[in-house]
Amino acid sequence: MEENNTEKKFRSASFSWYPGHMAKTKRHMIEDLKLIDLVVEILDARIPVASRNPDLAHYVKNKRQIIVLNKSDLADENSTNDWVKYFRNNGINAIAIEANSKKGINQLLKLINLVNTDIQKKYKQKGRIGYVTKAMIFGIPNVGKSTVINSLSGKKTAKVENRPGVTKQKQWIRIADNIQLMDTPGMLWPKFENEKIAMNLAFTNSIGQNAMDTEEVAFYLLKLLVNNYKSNVESRYNIVIADDSNLLNDNFYIVELRDNIAKNNGCIVSGGNIDETKVSNMILNDFQLGKFGRITLEKPE
Ligand SMILES: Nc1nc2c(ncn2[C@@H]2O[C@H](COP(=O)(O)OP(=O)(O)OP(=O)(O)O)[C@@H](O)[C@H]2O)c(=O)[nH]1
Ligand SMILES: [Mg+2]
Structure with a gap:
C-alpha cells in the first residue's frame, strides 16, 4: 500500500538532537571528572531511562554516585517509588525529590553528608587533613541541576530558567565546610x-x-x-x-x-x-x- 503524506510526515522523527557544542562539553566533563569524588546524577523522574547517561558508569567507576529523580511532582508516584527501588536493588544510592519546592532536599543533603563522611575518612587515612570533597551535579539539559544546587545551598547562585542550555559554564558552589558542588551545563550524549x-x-x-x-x-x-x-x-x-x-x-x-x-x-x-x-x-x-x-x-x- 502506498504511503500517504500524513504517514510520511510522521513516519520518522528527525531533529538534530546533538548540537555541536555538546562534543566540547563532553570533553571538558571527562577532564573535570578526574577531580571529582562524588557524582550526583539528576534524572527526570518521568523518563529515568532516556535521561540517564549510558556512559557515565564507565567514567565514575571508582567514584561514589547518587541518583536523584527530580521533577517527581510531575511523575506518577508509584512509578517513582518503583524506580527508587530499582536503583537501590542495583546497588546505587537513589532518592526522589522536587527541587523547586524543596521536597526531599533535606534527605538528599543527608545522603550527600553520609557519603561525604566516608570520603573524608578515606582522605584522613591517607593523611589529607581539611580535604574539601568535590561533587559534580550531572544531567541532561533542563532537568533541574541548577535548581537542585540552589536548593541545597540555600542561595540563588545558579541561574535557573525553563529552557535547555541555561548553564553555559561549570561553577563551584560550596554547600558545607568540606563539600563543594560543581554545577555543569546540561549534557546530551549520543545514545x-x-x-x-x-x-x-x-x-x-x-x-x-x-x-x-x-x-x-x-x-x-x-x-x-x-x-x-x-x-x-x-x-x-x-x-x-x-x-x-x-x-x-x-x-x-x-x-x-x-x-x-x-x-x-x-x-x-x-x-x-x-x-x-x-x-x-x-x-x-x-x-x-x-x-x-x-x-x-x-x-x-
Ligand atoms: N515541576 C518541576 N520543575 C522543576 C523542578 N526542578 C526544577 N524545575 C524547573 O525546571 C526548569 C529548569 O531548571 P534548571 O535548574 O535551570 O535546569 P538545569 O538542569 O540547570 O538546566 P540547564 O542549565 O539548561 O542544563 C526550571 O523552570 C525549574 O523551575 C521540579 O522538581 N519540579
Ligand atoms: Mg543549569
Missing part, C-alpha cells in the same frame, strides 16, 4: 539507538525547541498519551476519545483528534484552518507543566 529516547527527551523539553519539529513531537506525544493516559487527555480538553486500540494507533485518527483539540481551544488561523503550531505548542506545554496530571513515560522492567 539514540532508538527514536523513542529522542522523543522522550523532546517531550520533556531537554532538546531545544529549535532543534526539533514541534508539530511532529506534539503529534507523537498526543499519540502516546491517548494510548496510555486516555482519560487524562479527555478531561484536560473536554473531549471523548474512541475506545478502540486500532483507532488510537491510526495516525489519521490522532490528527483528527488534534484538530478537534485545536478547534475547542481557539487554535485557528484566519479562514478557519487549524493553527498547527499553536495547538502543538499547547499540547507540549500542557504536558511539560503537568496539566495532564502526573505521568511517567518509562517504567522499570
Whole structure:
C-alpha cells in the first residue's frame, strides 16, 4: 500500500538532537571528572531511562554516585517509588525529590553528608587533613541541576530558567565546610539507538525547541498519551476519545483528534484552518507543566 503524506510526515522523527557544542562539553566533563569524588546524577523522574547517561558508569567507576529523580511532582508516584527501588536493588544510592519546592532536599543533603563522611575518612587515612570533597551535579539539559544546587545551598547562585542550555559554564558552589558542588551545563550524549529516547527527551523539553519539529513531537506525544493516559487527555480538553486500540494507533485518527483539540481551544488561523503550531505548542506545554496530571513515560522492567 502506498504511503500517504500524513504517514510520511510522521513516519520518522528527525531533529538534530546533538548540537555541536555538546562534543566540547563532553570533553571538558571527562577532564573535570578526574577531580571529582562524588557524582550526583539528576534524572527526570518521568523518563529515568532516556535521561540517564549510558556512559557515565564507565567514567565514575571508582567514584561514589547518587541518583536523584527530580521533577517527581510531575511523575506518577508509584512509578517513582518503583524506580527508587530499582536503583537501590542495583546497588546505587537513589532518592526522589522536587527541587523547586524543596521536597526531599533535606534527605538528599543527608545522603550527600553520609557519603561525604566516608570520603573524608578515606582522605584522613591517607593523611589529607581539611580535604574539601568535590561533587559534580550531572544531567541532561533542563532537568533541574541548577535548581537542585540552589536548593541545597540555600542561595540563588545558579541561574535557573525553563529552557535547555541555561548553564553555559561549570561553577563551584560550596554547600558545607568540606563539600563543594560543581554545577555543569546540561549534557546530551549520543545514545539514540532508538527514536523513542529522542522523543522522550523532546517531550520533556531537554532538546531545544529549535532543534526539533514541534508539530511532529506534539503529534507523537498526543499519540502516546491517548494510548496510555486516555482519560487524562479527555478531561484536560473536554473531549471523548474512541475506545478502540486500532483507532488510537491510526495516525489519521490522532490528527483528527488534534484538530478537534485545536478547534475547542481557539487554535485557528484566519479562514478557519487549524493553527498547527499553536495547538502543538499547547499540547507540549500542557504536558511539560503537568496539566495532564502526573505521568511517567518509562517504567522499570
Ligand atoms: N515541576 C518541576 N520543575 C522543576 C523542578 N526542578 C526544577 N524545575 C524547573 O525546571 C526548569 C529548569 O531548571 P534548571 O535548574 O535551570 O535546569 P538545569 O538542569 O540547570 O538546566 P540547564 O542549565 O539548561 O542544563 C526550571 O523552570 C525549574 O523551575 C521540579 O522538581 N519540579
Ligand atoms: Mg543549569
